[in-house]
Amino acid sequence: MPSLKDLRVRINSVKSTRKITSAMKMVAASKLRRAQTAAEAARPYAERMERILGALAGSLGSQEGAPRMLAGTGSDSVHLVIVATSDRGLCGGFNATIVRNSRQLVNGLLAEGKTVKLMLVGRKGRDQLRRDFGKLFGETFEGLGRRGIEYADAEAIARKVTAMFEAGEFDVATVIYNRFKSAISQEVTRQQLIPFPVPPKKDEVAGEMQAQYEYEPSEEGILNELLPRNLAVQMYRALLENFASEQGARMTAMDNATRNAGDMINGLTIRYNRTRQAQITKELIEIISGAEAL
């Protein structure tokens, strides 16, 4: 049976924990709002980029001599897996789900006899995957999103990926991140970056429209510039989604933690009061029985 003092100390410590978790929840909520607007603002660029790429790929994609970033290298023996996680913890299952999914993917590829290289974005994923796949690690990126995700961050990653691809270090690149569905639900997503999956044509009319485009300079010239940028844009989008998901996951986790702390405080308070009453009663009995004995 804990003494009254012990209980008081515990109640106070849970109370201060609750203060911290509820503050973290508020911070995550405001960051989430900002991340969501950023993700929405980035959408028009990605959409238009996709439209232009679709038009170009439709007319050039299947031909000989198409850029390798679009058509692939012709083999798929070396895979580059880009795992996007967060730098900070305390966000529920956010990092664990990404890590679990990456582990599945990597193990699957290894079992097929493929070579796998890993690129890690975020500290948490790196720490959790190091034990199993430390030997496969390539570049790691950290400290993203301290002041929100910037396009320059995504560009730096994309440039690195492009350089590796051009040096022939891998054939297929996939990024794993959490797609933001709502503040309480995120979905682990694998997206293939290289070779770029050509979006299927929507209908015949679109096909006719595409055929009429003039290109300046040549189609290849444009594609060669467009593809690396598209990589950066896709990366940017993945990072934004991931960041929004992280904040959403943290908000939910902290909300739960705050609620649990509240329950615990209630429980402890009841126990504290009961103990106090029992003690008073005991003292009264002692006094009364003492008086009676006289």
Place this chain on the structure above:
Amino acid sequence: MAETVEFELVSPAKLLMSEQVEMVVMPGTEGNFASQPRHAPMISTLRPGVIEVYADNKVTERIFVAGGFAEINEERCTVLAEEAMPVEQIDAAGVEARLKAAQQALDDAETPDQAKAAETAMAVAQAMQAAIGGAKAAH
């Protein structure tokens, strides 16, 4: 009011402009070109330079872009730019610094890739400088 095209300027971070305009002149890689209503569909790359928006045969807005892509068709003109800002917001001292940094990077470049990146940065800074010069001359 004459016929108009829907002009959109988009950067990765956000939609910068979306309005109806009469004519837009863009710095294409192979020479400047204009987008007017009922222009033939075209996709072109842009070099660093200034986009000029026209209304009533006069320039109403001058926007600097550091390269990008333009998609033009009969009723629409979409520009995808990585970096874009109105010419009057360019800070001369900042451009000077960028020019110096680019020059420095060019001198320090060890690999052809680095040299290429530095040259690109250099071209952007020079185009910025030219854009400010042009704006001053116009006043």
